[in-house]
Amino acid sequence: MDIKYFDELRAFKIDTSNNSYIMAVVDDENFLGHVYYGPKLSDIPMYMLRINENPYVPSKNNRDRGSFMDTFPTELPGNGLGDYREGAVEIVDKDGHFAVCPTYKDYKIYEGKPELAGLPATFAGADADSKAMTLEITLEDKNVGLEFILRYSVFADSDAIIRSTEVVNVSDASVFIKKAMSFAMDMDAEDYELLTLHGSWARERQMDQRPIGYGKTSVGSVKGESSHQEHPFMALVQKGADQKQGRVYGFNFVYSGNFLAQVEKSQFDSVRVLMGINPTGFKWELKAGDKLQMPEVVSVYSDEGIGRMSRTFHDLYRNHLIRSPYKDKKRPILINNWEATYFQFDTDKLIAIAKEAQKAGIEMLVMDDGWFGHRDDDNSSLGDWYVNEDKLKGGLKYLVDEVNKIGLKFGIWFEPEMISPDSDLYRAHPDWAIAIPGRTPVRSRNQYVLDLSRQEVVDYVFDVVSKVLHSANIEYVKWDMNRQITDLGSYCLGKDNQGELFHRYVLAVYQLQERLIKEFPNLLLENCSGGGARFDPGMLYYGPQIWCSDDTDAIERLGIQEGTALVYPLSSMGAHVSDCPNHTVGRNTPFSTRGNVALAGTFGYELDITKIPQEDRDSIPGQVEMYHKYNPLVRTGDYYRIASYRENHYFDCYGVVSKDKSEALFTFVQVMGRPNYHSRIVRLDGLDPEKKYVVEGEDVSYTGETLMKAGLQIQNLWGDYQSKLIHLIEA
Numbered sequence: 001m002d003i004k005y006f007d008e009l010r011a012f013k014i015d016t017s018n019n020s021y022i023m024a025v026v027d028d029e030n031f032l033g034h035v036y037y038g039p040k041l042s043d044i045p046m047y048m049l050r051i052n053e054n055p056y057v058p059s060k061n062n063r064d065r066g067s068f069m070d071t072f073p074t075e076l077p078g079n080g081l082g083d084y085r086e087g088a089v090e091i092v093d094k095d096g097h098f099a100v101c102p103t104y105k106d107y108k109i110y111e112g113k114p115e116l117a118g119l120p121a122t123f124a125g126a127d128a129d130s131k132a133m134t135l136e137i138t139l140e141d142k143n144v145g146l147e148f149i150l151r152y153s154v155f156a157d158s159d160a161i162i163r164s165t166e167v168v169n170v171s172d173a174s175v176f177i178k179k180a181m182s183f184a185m186d187m188d189a190e191d192y193e194l195l196t197l198h199g200s201w202a203r204e205r206q207m208d209q210r211p212i213g214y215g216k217t218s219v220g221s222v223k224g225e226s227s228h229q230e231h232p233f234m235a236l237v238q239k240g241a242d243q244k245q246g247r248v249y250g251f252n253f254v255y256s257g258n259f260l261a262q263v264e265k266s267q268f269d270s271v272r273v274l275m276g277i278n279p280t281g282f283k284w285e286l287k288a289g290d291k292l293q294m295p296e297v298v299s300v301y302s303d304e305g306i307g308r309m310s311r312t313f314h315d316l317y318r319n320h321l322i323r324s325p326y327k328d329k330k331r332p333i334l335i336n337n338w339e340a341t342y343f344q345f346d347t348d349k350l351i352a353i354a355k356e357a358q359k360a361g362i363e364m365l366v367m368d369d370g371w372f373g374h375r376d377d378d379n380s381s382l383g384d385w386y387v388n389e390d391k392l393k394g395g396l397k398y399l400v401d402e403v404n405k406i407g408l409k410f411g412i413w414f415e416p417e418m419i420s421p422d423s424d425l426y427r428a429h430p431d432w433a434i435a436i437p438g439r440t441p442v443r444s445r446n447q448y449v450l451d452l453s454r455q456e457v458v459d460y461v462f463d464v465v466s467k468v469l470h471s472a473n474i475e476y477v478k479w480d481m482n483r484q485i486t487d488l489g490s491y492c493l494g495k496d497n498q499g500e501l502f503h504r505y506v507l508a509v510y511q512l513q514e515r516l517i518k519e520f521p522n523l524l525l526e527n528c529s530g531g532g533a534r535f536d537p538g539m540l541y542y543g544p545q546i547w548c549s550d551d552t553d554a555i556e557r558l559g560i561q562e563g564t565a566l567v568y569p570l571s572s573m574g575a576h577v578s579d580c581p582n583h584t585v586g587r588n589t590p591f592s593t594r595g596n597v598a599l600a601g602t603f604g605y606e607l608d609i610t611k612i613p614q615e616d617r618d619s620i621p622g623q624v625e626m627y628h629k630y631n632p633l634v635r636t637g638d639y640y641r642i643a644s645y646r647e648n649h650y651f652d653c654y655g656v657v658s659k660d661k662s663e664a665l666f667t668f669v670q671v672m673g674r675p676n677y678h679s680r681i682v683r684l685d686g687l688d689p690e691k692k693y694v695v696e697g698e699d700v701s702y703t704g705e706t707l708m709k710a711g712l713q714i715q716n717l718w719g720d721y722q723s724k725l726i727h728l729i730e731a
């Protein structure tokens with residue numbers, strides 16, 4: 001890792017172990033241009049800026065200055081001054097003008113990486129391998145009195161580059177910021193395709209790849225959260241690239257609210273990449289002297305295909321983003337009562353589940369939705385975080401103590417950001433709900449969203465949640481969020497500031513979770529949003545795991561977990577074994593396959609263990625043993641995607657290889673049986689070609705070279721949805 005400024009060229013060069021990112025200041029007007037991002041270089045290819053190609057010259061008042069602006073690869077494109085591609089910054093200045101053109105002012109290079117006030121951010125470690133360096137470039141627009149601080153950080157042990165934008169008002173009047181992207185880059189990208197993750201409730205993060213056409217292509221969210229539908233991630237993938245080869249640029253936004261991820265292909269085949277807070281619904285009043293820090297973007301370049309990109313994200317998040325004390329620990333195997341009972345449970349039922357679970361080796365009981373107020377369905381009580389003693393006879397502490405006596409830890413569900421119209425809280429504070437005066441607010445799942453832009457509301461939420469957590473020995477919280485935000489209106493924000501609500505809301509969620517983990521430093525926090533609608537790097541800064549999806553069907557999970565693992569480490573993916581027919585899709589799958597697929601995540605159960613077939617119950621101790629055996633490898637190893645049934649329609653295969661390559665676990669799922677078909681040859685990946693590996697349980701061993709080049713032979717399994725774990729140990 002290194003960051004240098006080259007005076008004679010006025011160029012900045014950021015190096016990771018394998019990649020370089022280069023910018024340069026040009027012309028007496030100090031435009032900051034993007035020179036290069038890709039495999040590591042020892043030179044600085046200034047020609048990439050094409051500043052001497054007539055008529056694209058930058059000189060002041062030249063009649064072709066507009067052509068220059070519309071062509072120049074700008075590091076932070078402004079707006080309204082001749083660059084007709086979409087800008088990274090939009091403002092309204094004190095006179096109502098929107099033109100803005102940030103140009104270079106100065107720079108700083110220093111060791112370490114600053115925190116981003118109030119926002120999740122990657123961080124450096126103490127040892128030499130995990131140290132960081134940061135480059136700060138300040139751009140300015142003297143006309144409007146704004147400065148833009150671009151921060152680029154790199155870590156000694158990662159190829160990722162982290163970037164963010166801070167806007168500072170150095171004028172003496174308010175300026176409205178309508179857009180300030182965290183990341184912008186112009187690159188020559190004729191032969192790239194766009195890879196994104198799309199989805200829906202119960203179908204989160206499905207991979208989608210398409211050619212980049214002329215004009216703009218974007219994904220985004222305006223739902224107040226990162227969303228089920230689109231994901232704050234995109235990758236530019238060279239045509240023909242695959243898991244192992246080809247150039248790939250991946251971008252992931254460390255934020256949990258509205259986002260925009262966009263590419264724009266210009267008339268000259270260059271591509272402008274933008275990523276940041278979605279400008280729709282955003283308008284921030286930046287008062288004189290104020291600063292606005294935008295969230296950060298992680299960019300990863302790989303010239304060894306998509307697989308290398310994924311592994312770089314995984315390591316970065318495991319080493320430099322997740323802070324929880326659980327990040328390097330095996331998580332307790334939990335059993336959650338949601339799919340077991342939904343809202344219909346009481347103390348006796350939970351204790352019965354706990355007793356049976358303990359016999360099978362399960363380590364924690366999680367009580368889901370329905371324990372508070374008078375909530376027997378989703379019509380009421382959000383906000384009334386006091387125990388329903390009709391259901392929990394003897395109270396919460398009694399239940400937790402009983403569960404602890406049985407030998408299980410105890411976890412609890414909250415949905416702290418919400419308020420039900422039928423709640424004491426709403427009757428007392430109707431103005432605490434987000435709403436526009438005069439409009440009946442839209443209900444979703446029969447609930448409203450709390451106006452977290454009000455500090456008194458945030459404090460209330462924190463106090464009630466922490467009171468419950470202090471009242472008993474609660475060691476885990478599932479923090480849910482079951483609706484998107486509409487009716488953007490706050491009774492407290494002024495008319496010029498309503499456009500701040502979305503972002504203030506997300507900042508308040510971060511504040512709440514930060515306070516929670518400070519107050520309860522040993523708490524295991526699992527985030528969730530109607531399944532996986534807030535599975536993003538922002539949330540990983542607060543809790544080490546996120547519920548992937550309400551779809552717990554093992555086959556649906558293959559696609560969901562494949563898309564999730566494209567960016568996020570397996571240690572962060574909430575995955576449970578549930579009952580059949582599956583509650584979302586009605587499919588019957590073997591209990592063993594449900595276990596094998598959940599093993600790729602945090603692992604747990606979501607079923608009524610007192611009611612499932614005896615044969616399934618009898619399989620749980622074996623699965624528990626398997627979790628204890630394989631989880632250290634799954635949590636810490638390198639992930640390799642071998643085959644995807646999304647592409648081949650028959651089988652899925654992925655694996656985890658230990659960092660020292662002495663052990664590997666591959667999971668093979670035969671989604672569709674095929675009649676009259678011979679065995680399959682599956683070429684593994686990530687092994688040491690020189691090492692010899694024993695296939696556990698089979699009396700055979702092969703070199704890594706054979707397993708990767710020739711492949712492993714897998715006999716046709718009998719039936720659909722069958723699966724097999726292949727454990728390789730160095731001989």
Ligand code: DGJ
Nearest residue numbers: 338368369528530531550
């Ligand atoms: C949505 C979550 O994803 C489920 O697991 C469950 O907690 C429900 N909410 C409860 O309302």
